[in-house]
Amino acid sequence: MAGIGKILTFVDLPGNELDETGRALLSYCSRLATWSDTSWGSITLNAPDGDQLAGFAAYGAPEVICVADGDSYLNTPALLGKILAQLAAEKSAAIVVLPHNDLGSTLAPVMAAALDAALLTEVTGARRTGAGLRLSRSALGGRIAEAKAWDASRPLVITVALRSLSQVLLPSARPSSPVVAAWRPAALPDGPAAGVITRIPPDPQTVDLSEAEVIFSAGKGCSAATFDQLKELCRILNVSFGVTRPVYDLGWTGFERMVGQTGRTVTPRLYVALGISGSMHHVGGIKDSRRIVAINIDPKAPIFPNADEGFVADLKEVLPRLLDRAKTRVGGAA
Numbered sequence: 001m002a003g004i005g006k007i008l009t010f011v012d013l014p015g016n017e018l019d020e021t022g023r024a025l026l027s028y029c030s031r032l033a034t035w036s037d038t039s040w041g042s043i044t045l046n047a048p049d050g051d052q053l054a055g056f057a058a059y060g061a062p063e064v065i066c067v068a069d070g071d072s073y074l075n076t077p078a079l080l081g082k083i084l085a086q087l088a089a090e091k092s093a094a095i096v097v098l099p100h101n102d103l104g105s106t107l108a109p110v111m112a113a114a115l116d117a118a119l120l121t122e123v124t125g126a127r128r129t130g131a132g133l134r135l136s137r138s139a140l141g142g143r144i145a146e147a148k149a150w151d152a153s154r155p156l157v158i159t160v161a162l163r164s165l166s167q168v169l170l171p172s173a174r175p176s177s178p179v180v181a182a183w184r185p186a187a188l189p190d191g192p193a194a195g196v197i198t199r200i201p202p203d204p205q206t207v208d209l210s211e212a213e214v215i216f217s218a219g220k221g222c223s224a225a226t227f228d229q230l231k232e233l234c235r236i237l238n239v240s241f242g243v244t245r246p247v248y249d250l251g252w253t254g255f256e257r258m259v260g261q262t263g264r265t266v267t268p269r270l271y272v273a274l275g276i277s278g279s280m281h282h283v284g285g286i287k288d289s290r291r292i293v294a295i296n297i298d299p300k301a302p303i304f305p306n307a308d309e310g311f312v313a314d315l316k317e318v319l320p321r322l323l324d325r326a327k328t329r330v331g332g333a334a
């Protein structure tokens with residue numbers, strides 16, 4: 001089977017670090033390249049230092065292309081997108097892979113337009129088929145699930161859903177000695193009509209639960225007192241809180257906090273279920289969370305087989321302790 005053309009992935013080294021997302025993208029592309037029998041490389045906005053380079057090497061990245069003065073374009077993503085498209089065209093990339101985060105999802109449509117490429121966002125899986133790929137995606141908090149075929153007749157730009165990324169190092173991955181090369185656009189594309197002046201991150205207390213990173217959820221096992229403690233814990237830890245149907249029915253929160261089949265489908269990095277039995281109506285809405293931790297007094301509660309980590313404990317004892325610990329570590333002042 002012939003290769004499908006070169007894969008380039010964008011790793012932006014935020015705060016000069018090869019972070020979890022960057023490592024996971026390298027893992028993703030190294031696997032995609034192996035399964036697709038094709039070459040790959042990475043694009044960065046600044047030159048990686050020794051530690052970062054070791055990370056690229058661990059995932060077998062053959063080359064790292066650093067955009068000269070790349071960081072200076074971060075507040076003009078439309079211009080950066082055009083510059084990256086120029087680079088992708090020059091390197092004859094068939095597939096450009098970006099993370100589905102704020103920056104990646106802004107750059108992707110700009111790059112796709114500049115490259116006259118196909119665009120697919122929030123990709124959750126990719127499989128080699130004949131000359132191209134079969135890609136699956138799940139969007140809008142799981143409300144849309146679809147599969148698409150890419151036939152390799154023109155370039156493809158994808159953003160990968162963060163929840164589908166993992167830093168796994170395949171045993172078959174061979175460490176590399178990446179070739180690091182600086183790259184500068186021959187001519188700067190036209191400037192952007194607008195640039196970013198300020199960025200306000202989402203507030204976990206008010207963010208739509210389908211977008212939340214970390215959720216602590218209260219079930220019927222919470223009393224009014226432990227529910228208040230949980231809300232305070234969420235505020236101190238700056239994480240989102242959710243509830244099950246019976247808790248919503250008590251009138252303690254609005255409908256937008258209800259998680260499950262008729263409530264929000266959530267896909268956080270961490271979902272902590274407190275006093276939740278684990279009915280299929282609830283689990284159906286949380287099953288795509290990256291990590292589920294459950295606390296329940298009943299060792300036979302059905303939530304446990306659905307959790308990555310489970311603790312048999314009474315919330316009346318656990319929550320005050322968690323709260324004390326959080327206050328000591330993070331500070332509980334209002």
Ligand SMILES: Cc1cc2nc3c(=O)[nH]c(=O)nc-3n(C[C@H](O)[C@H](O)[C@H](O)COP(=O)(O)OP(=O)(O)OC[C@H]3O[C@@H](n4cnc5c(N)ncnc54)[C@H](O)[C@@H]3O)c2cc1C
Binds near residue numbers: 243285313315
């Ligand atoms: C059509 C339909 C749609 C539904 N949609 C949803 C939905 O979207 N979301 C949803 O959540 N539900 C939904 N439900 C309801 C769902 O079937 C369950 O009834 C509900 O999820 C149970 O909520 P719970 O786990 O909070 O309560 P329970 O099932 O009553 O569980 C409470 C748990 O708390 C534990 N517990 C008690 N005391 C303590 C303590 N002190 N410390 C620790 N643990 C303790 C118990 O062991 C128990 O496991 C739906 C139902 C139907 C029929």
